[in-house]
Amino acid sequence: MTGKIVKSTVLIVLLILALIFPMIAGPYPQSIMKTVFVYMALALAWDILLRSGQLSFGIAGFYGLGAYASVLAVTHLNLGGVSAVLFGGIFSALVALLLGLIILRLRAMYFAITTLALAEIFRVIIRNWKGFAGGPDGLILPSVVFDGAPVPSYLLVLGVVLIVIGASEFVEKGRFRFALTAIRNNEIVAKSRGVNVFTTLLKAFVLTSGLMGMAGAAFSQLYGFVTPENTFSADFTLLPLAMALLGGIYGTWGPVIGSLVLGIIAEYLKLFMPYGHLIVYGIIIILVILFMPRGFVGLIRDIDTRNRSGKGEDTKTSSSKEVPA
Amino acid sequence: MKKRLIITGGAVALVLLILLFLWKPTVVIYGVQRAGLYSAIAIPMGLVLGIVHIVNLAHGELMMVSAYLTYFLATKLGMDPLLALIPAAVVLFGFGILIYRLTISHTLKAPELNQLILTFGIAIVLVQAVNLIATSQPRKLSVDYVTASAKMGEVHFGIYDFVFVALAVAILLGLQWFLKKTKTGRAALAVGQNPKGAQLVGINVDRTYMLVFGIATALVGVVGGFFLTKQSLFPAVGGPFTMKSFALVAMAGIGNLPAIFFAALGLGVAEAFISSFQGYGGWAHIVFFALIIAVILIRSFRGGK
Amino acid sequence: MKGLKTTGLTRKFGGLVAVDSVDFTLEPGRIVGIIGPNGAGKTTFIHLISGVYLPTSGTVELDGRDITMMPTHERSRLGLSRTFQIIHPLENLNLVENVMIGYLFAKNLKKKEARAKAENLCLELGLDRLERSVDQLTVLEVKKMEIAQALATEPSILFLDEVMAGLTSEESFALIDFIKRIGAEKNLGIGVVEHVMGVIKELTHSVVVLDSGAVIAQGPYEEVAKQSRVIDAYLGGGA
Numbered sequence: 001m002t003g004k005i006v007k008s009t010v011l012i013v014l015l016i017l018a019l020i021f022p023m024i025a026g027p028y029p030q031s032i033m034k035t036v037f038v039y040m041a042l043a044l045a046w047d048i049l050l051r052s053g054q055l056s057f058g059i060a061g062f063y064g065l066g067a068y069a070s071v072l073a074v075t076h077l078n079l080g081g082v083s084a085v086l087f088g089g090i091f092s093a094l095v096a097l098l099l100g101l102i103i104l105r106l107r108a109m110y111f112a113i114t115t116l117a118l119a120e121i122f123r124v125i126i127r128n129w130k131g132f133a134g135g136p137d138g139l140i141l142p143s144v145v146f147d148g149a150p151v152p153s154y155l156l157v158l159g160v161v162l163i164v165i166g167a168s169e170f171v172e173k174g175r176f177r178f179a180l181t182a183i184r185n186n187e188i189v190a191k192s193r194g195v196n197v198f199t200t201l202l203k204a205f206v207l208t209s210g211l212m213g214m215a216g217a218a219f220s221q222l223y224g225f226v227t228p229e230n231t232f233s234a235d236f237t238l239l240p241l242a243m244a245l246l247g248g249i250y251g252t253w254g255p256v257i258g259s260l261v262l263g264i265i266a267e268y269l270k271l272f273m274p275y276g277h278l279i280v281y282g283i284i285i286i287l288v289i290l291f292m293p294r295g296f297v298g299l300i301r302d303i304d305t306r307n308r309s310g311k312g313e314d315t316k317t318s319s320s321k322e323v324p325a
Numbered sequence: 326m327k328k329r330l331i332i333t334g335g336a337v338a339l340v341l342l343i344l345l346f347l348w349k350p351t352v353v354i355y356g357v358q359r360a361g362l363y364s365a366i367a368i369p370m371g372l373v374l375g376i377v378h379i380v381n382l383a384h385g386e387l388m389m390v391s392a393y394l395t396y397f398l399a400t401k402l403g404m405d406p407l408l409a410l411i412p413a414a415v416v417l418f419g420f421g422i423l424i425y426r427l428t429i430s431h432t433l434k435a436p437e438l439n440q441l442i443l444t445f446g447i448a449i450v451l452v453q454a455v456n457l458i459a460t461s462q463p464r465k466l467s468v469d470y471v472t473a474s475a476k477m478g479e480v481h482f483g484i485y486d487f488v489f490v491a492l493a494v495a496i497l498l499g500l501q502w503f504l505k506k507t508k509t510g511r512a513a514l515a516v517g518q519n520p521k522g523a524q525l526v527g528i529n530v531d532r533t534y535m536l537v538f539g540i541a542t543a544l545v546g547v548v549g550g551f552f553l554t555k556q557s558l559f560p561a562v563g564g565p566f567t568m569k570s571f572a573l574v575a576m577a578g579i580g581n582l583p584a585i586f587f588a589a590l591g592l593g594v595a596e597a598f599i600s601s602f603q604g605y606g607g608w609a610h611i612v613f614f615a616l617i618i619a620v621i622l623i624r625s626f627r628g629g630k
Numbered sequence: 631m632k633g634l635k636t637t638g639l640t641r642k643f644g645g646l647v648a649v650d651s652v653d654f655t656l657e658p659g660r661i662v663g664i665i666g667p668n669g670a671g672k673t674t675f676i677h678l679i680s681g682v683y684l685p686t687s688g689t690v691e692l693d694g695r696d697i698t699m700m701p702t703h704e705r706s707r708l709g710l711s712r713t714f715q716i717i718h719p720l721e722n723l724n725l726v727e728n729v730m731i732g733y734l735f736a737k738n739l740k741k742k743e744a745r746a747k748a749e750n751l752c753l754e755l756g757l758d759r760l761e762r763s764v765d766q767l768t769v770l771e772v773k774k775m776e777i778a779q780a781l782a783t784e785p786s787i788l789f790l791d792e793v794m795a796g797l798t799s800e801e802s803f804a805l806i807d808f809i810k811r812i813g814a815e816k817n818l819g820i821g822v823v824e825h826v827m828g829v830i831k832e833l834t835h836s837v838v839v840l841d842s843g844a845v846i847a848q849g850p851y852e853e854v855a856k857q858s859r860v861i862d863a864y865l866g867g868g869a
Contacts, residue, residue, distance in 0.1 A: 055438050057445065102622060108437050109380045113571050117614045120568070124614075128607040175734050175741055178723065182731055186718040188682055191702035192711070194736025194783055234564075238449055245442065250722065276457035282449030289443045290431055 018158055022151045030154050036263030037161040038219050042240035043247070043255035044164050045211035048171055049204050051250050053184035054104075055112045059212055060236035061119030066092040066213025067220035067231045068126060071139050074221075081145030082156065085217040092213020093206045100205040104198060123232035138227030145221035153222055160218045164211050168252040171207075180204060235278065239266070242281040245288045248295025257296055338591075345594070350480050352601050356594030361489030364589035365548045367570035368496050368582055369541035375580040376517035377534045379429060379440055383448035385566030387542055390451055391417045391549030392558050396464055399553075406466055410550020414543045421542025425535045433534070448567065456560040465557040485555065492551055493589075496544055497582060503540075513537050517580070565610070572617035592616060631694050633657040633819050634679065634710070634787045639688035641678055641843075648674040650843035651688060656787060656819040661810070663830040663851065664823045666840035667864055672823045673715055675840065676789045680712050681705050692787065706736045711785035713776045715792045715823075719764035726752055726760040728775055732782030751778050755808065769796050773805070781812070789821040794829050806832050827855070839863065 022030050046059055070088030073079040079087055103114050126133045133139070146152040171177055179200045182190035187197055216236075220226050240259070247258020262284070269277045292299060346353040370384045381387075391413045398409035424447065432439045471485040503510040516523040516533045524530050556562070573592065577584035595616060596609045634656040641649040649671045656662050664672050677683040679690055681702035689698045697705055711732075720728050726748050733744035752760055755774045759767070767775065773793055780788060790809070794802045806829060813820050824830050830837060831851050839847040839854060841863040847854045854860055 050438075053438070055441055103618070105622065109441060109571075110575065112441050113380070113568060113575075114618055117568055117572070117617055120565075121611055121614045124607065124611045128611075175744075178727065178731055178734055181722050182720050185720040185722075188702070189714065189718055189720065190731075192680055192682075192706055192714075193731040193779060194703050194706040194734075194738075195731070196701075196703045196735075241442070241445075275460070276453045279450055279453035279457065282446045282453055285446030286428060286443060286450065289435075289439050289446065290428060293435070293439060 019155075022154045027150055030150055032264065032267045034154055034157045034222060035267075036259060037157040038215050039239050039243060039263050040256060040259035041161050041164040041215035041218075042212055042236060043244040043259045044161075044168050044252065045208050045215065046240050047244050047249055047251070047255045048168055048211070049208040050244075051171070051177070051180040051184060052201055052204050054107070054201065054205070056115040056208070057112050057237055057241075058115030058119040059240055060232050060234060061115070061122045062092045062096060062209040062212040063216035063219075063236045064119070064126075064226075064228075064232040065095055065122055065216070067216035067226050068133060068139070069213065070217030071141055071220050071226050072133070074141055075139065081221045085145075085156065085160065085214060085221055088217025088220070089210045089214030092216070093210030096206045096209030097202070100202045100209075104201045104205060119232060119237065123228050126232070127228040134226075136228060138225055138231070141221070141224040144224035157218050157222065160214055163214070165252060165256065167207060167211060171204075172252055176200075176203075238278065238281055239263075242284050242288075244295075246284055246295055248297030248299075251297060254295050254297040261296075338587075342594070345598070349598070349601055350477065351482055352597045353594060354480075354482050355486075355600075356597035357590065358483075358486035358489060358593070359596055360586070360589040360593030361487065361491070361493045362548075362552070363566075363569055363573060363593055364586045365489055365493040365496055365551075366545060366566050367573040367585050367589060368493065368500065369544040369548075370567075370570040371574040371577065371579070371582050371585050372500060372544075373538060373541045374574055375582070376513050376537045377429075377433075378517075379433075379538075380437075380444065380571060381538075381541075382441060382444040382567055383424075383451055384545060384570055385563030385568075386448045386451040387417065387421070387563070388545040388549040388552060388566060389558070389560065389563030390420070390455065391546035392553040392562070393455055393459055393464075394546075395550040395553050396466060396558060399466055406468060406550055406554050410547055410553075413550055414546035417546030417549075418539045418543035421539040422535055424542070425538040429538065430531065430534070448564070452560045452564070459560070461560055463557045463559045466553055468554050471554050488551060492548065493586060496547075497586060500582060509533075509536065568614075568617075572614075572620070576617075576620045588620075631655075631657075631691075632786075633660075633693065634821075635691045636679065637689045637691070639675070639678055639690065640686050641674060641683055642686045647843050649678060649685070652840070652843075652845055654838060654845070656821055658786060658817045658819045659814070660836070661813055661820045661822060661834045663834035663837035664821055664840065665825075665827075665830060665837055670840040670863075671843035672840055673791060674843075676712055676791055676821070676823065679789065680710060703735070706732075706783045706785075707738075709784070709786035711736075711780045711783045711787070712789040713780045713791050713793055715795075717772055717776045719767070719772055719775065721764060723764070724760070725757060725762050725764060725767065725771070725775055728764060729778045729782050732779055732784070736783035748778070748782060751782060756804075770801050773797060777805075777809075785818065787819045787821070789823070791823045792825065794824055794826055799828075802826070802829060803832075809833065827851075 021033060025033075042059055042063060046056060049056055066088035069091035070084040073084045073087040074081070077087075099118065103111065103118075106114055127136050129135065144153075145156060171180070179190070179195045182193065182195050183197055183200060191197055216231070220231065239262070243259040243262045244255040245258065246262055247256065248254030262281075266277070269280060273280075288295060294301070342353055366385065366388055370381060373379055373381055373384075391410070394413040394416060395406050395409045398404050398412060399406045402409070428443060428447065429440070432443050471483075473483065473485050474481055475484045504514050505511070512523065512528045513533050513536070515526075516528055516530050520530050523533075569592075573585050573588045576588040595612050599609045599612050600606045634654075636652055636654045638651040638653065639649055640647065640651050652675060664675065666672055674683065678685050681697075681700060684699065689696055691697065692705070692708055692710055695708075697708065697710075720731070726745065729748040729752055730741075730744045733739045733747050734741065737744075739747070749760060752758070755778050757771060757774050757778065759771070764772070764775070773796070777790070777793060780790075794805065797805065809820065810833065812818065822830065822833055824833075834851060836849055837851050837854050838845055839860050846863060847857050847860050
């Protein structure tokens with residue numbers, strides 16, 4: 001019980017910190033936090049689908065779709081910045097719904113590579129669609145959201161991240177977690193206990209993709225432009241993946257912690273290593289998979305269980321070898 | 326039943342190819358040349374997937390690394406690239422074994438998800454390492470023999486690219502010989518079909534995996550050398566080939582190496598066909614990926630129940 | 631008709647006939663043993679009934695309704711349940727959460743209600759370490775958890791695929807008592823696949839003998855066990 005109180009106190013303090021952050025920090029840390037929040041949203045959204053055992057390499061794809069949709073919504077539908085962010089999310093979710101009906105029959109490596117190919121297809125379509133989507137030059141917004149006012153735009157991205165955290169916690173606390181975990185463990189068992197595997201996966205895929213689209217939409221509204229190469233950049237797949245893995249997959253707080261740590265490190269890395277700093281993410285991915293497949297959160301849990309079960313017992317500490325199945 | 330299907334299918338494909346050849350001869354020629362390159366890269370991936378049961382998402386990137394190696398050997402030491410690719414392939418063999426030992430061998434028992442993420446990470450590291458060492462500036466070797474061309478009636482076309490077809494055939498035949506005729510190769514096949522059984526009859530499974538991974542890496546190394554003679558190099562050049570290779574292997578069916586060549590033929594010609602329309606060259610990729618998804622889906626539906 | 635009925639149920643894998651036109655009925659309140667040598671098609675038969683495989687020909691009916699092509703999850707909602715020969719506890723869910731799955735999805739209960747029912751069911755089976763993570767359970771606990779998970783879909787028909795394997799005889803007898811009691815209490819039709827003939831003898835009202843996918847004998851255990859075909863199937867052809 002005390003654990004619960006401590007936990008909620010910590011969460012409330014963190015939330016207040018996040019809210020007053022623009023008042024205590026200068027413009028530079030604020031802009032770092034905005035980027036970190038976008039990656040956090042992506043990392044966490046990716047993890048939600050991963051909880052069903054489906055690995056997507058298509059983060060950049062749905063992110064980019066949302067970004068483009070929201071820019072087009074401003075220029076063609078005269079939507080305001082905030083509603084354009086929601087529009088981007090809804091658009092990505094709808095595309096995911098249509099595609100999901102087909103590709104969610106695939107599993108494992110077939111699914112993973114198809115999502116990678118999808119991201120590529122979106123990019124190629126937009127690159128070649130000169131009239132409407134701007135072709136290789138991309139699109140520019142007449143003005144960025146809130147005319148670039150720092151505090152409201154910070155709050156917009158914070159809002160997006162809170163929605164993603166809310167969605168993730170909704171999944172974790174509700175019956176959805178049971179369905180996802182059962183599917184990840186063994187689909188036949190899940191089916192035999194009444195879980196509708198296909199519908200569950202479709203829901204998770206649509207939710208994940210919609211959240212990614214919303215993150216992309218927010219980013220495009222903040223910076224005011226989209227181009228095929230920047231918006232569909234593999235970075236938007238790579239970084240969230242590394243962040244979620246480092247923090248620990250299959251839960252809300254792993255990706256949140258991972259993106260905070262790695263996102264802030266990334267900013268400094270860019271200063272010291274302007275070219276090829278992405279290598280660090282690759283190395284992190286490899287090292288985490290080899291030595292710490294359950295991430296920071298897993299590490300903390302292990303230490304916690306060890307402390308509780310007494311010193312002598314070495315219950316779950318060998319689990320660095322153990323896989324996050 | 327199955328045989329008849331293959332024969333009819335093959336005959337229909339051949340007729341279509343001939344018709345296409347009469348209409349747009351360059352499409353068929355370039356299509357076949359593309360198919361050579363694609364299958365040369367995809368066959369080693371098929372080997373790894375069929376025996377080690379690992380999807381190596383760093384596959385195209387390994388080819389890229391070898392192409393860079395060849396490039397530096399050629400420019401710094403003045404070697405002909407087709408000679409320089411020999412030491413490059415040897416280095417790649419060692420590199421493949423190193424990658425297997427240090428990383429892949431530790432995730433063989435882990436869920437497939439971990440292996441996918443791991444090799445994805447390796448791909449990133451390779452691309453970014455090359456980016457750091459050689460920058461992202463495109464590089465190209467000019468070799469005079471690649472411009473050789475031929476004329477057929479009214480049509481002019483480059484003939485050097487047929488070297489990729491020859492390369493693919495050589496790799497395929499070489500591997501078939503290795504897998505069917507040599508003791509090690511037969512052991513590798515046995516390991517691919519049933520690792521536990523192979524272990525029981527005394528085959529060293531781990532060593533076999535390592536060797537197969539090394540051979541596959543060396544082969545993409547060779548392809549990388551040839552690739553360099555024709556195309557310009559940049560760190561991200563390998564990425565699409567990873568995806569295309571996987572798609573071809575999936576289409577052909579895991580474990581069916583010769584079929585990779587036919588899958589590549591279909592896709593190469595389809596790509597060349599789209600590219601032959603002025604201004605639509607950019608869509609060629611999409612045809613490829615759309616086809617990938619379609620074929621993978623059809624296969625998965627059929628295998629589903 | 632109440633209960634489960636298969637007619638001419640057949641499944642081929644390539645040239646191999648794994649299940650060969652099996653006619654089988656299981657009425658509420660009855661316990662039927664399904665026996666046969668290894669590879670006789672017992673588990674495949676259960677897969678066909680639960681929809682994990684679809685049959686090559688033949689039909690499956692539940693309470694008079696044709697469910698031959700129905701998806702697995704819908705069958706479980708109609709009251710058809712089973713355990714698995716190779717148990718896959720759902721990791722990252724603790725004991726009681728593993729059992730909740732059936733109540734949540736087959737019975738569509740709210741989380742609270744599902745938890746309360748799952749806790750009751752566990753206690754009934756003698757499982758009391760409810761919050762334990764599944765990798766810390768004993769063999770007996772895992773077996774019981776598997777049965778609880780299957781019962782949590784509140785079935786009318788239940789198939790048990792070698793649930794006694796790996797238990798001591800004392801544990802087996804306790805479990806036999808439980809199955810008999812729950813079967814009578816809830817008027818379940820229970821199909822039991824088991825290798826230990828003592829268990830079959832204790833537990834079942836009648837048995838069906840499969841060999842190479844086909845039914846070669848059926849009736850009360852004492853009668854069937856005397857038939858020479860059955861003895862041959864076990865001793866002769868063996869595999």
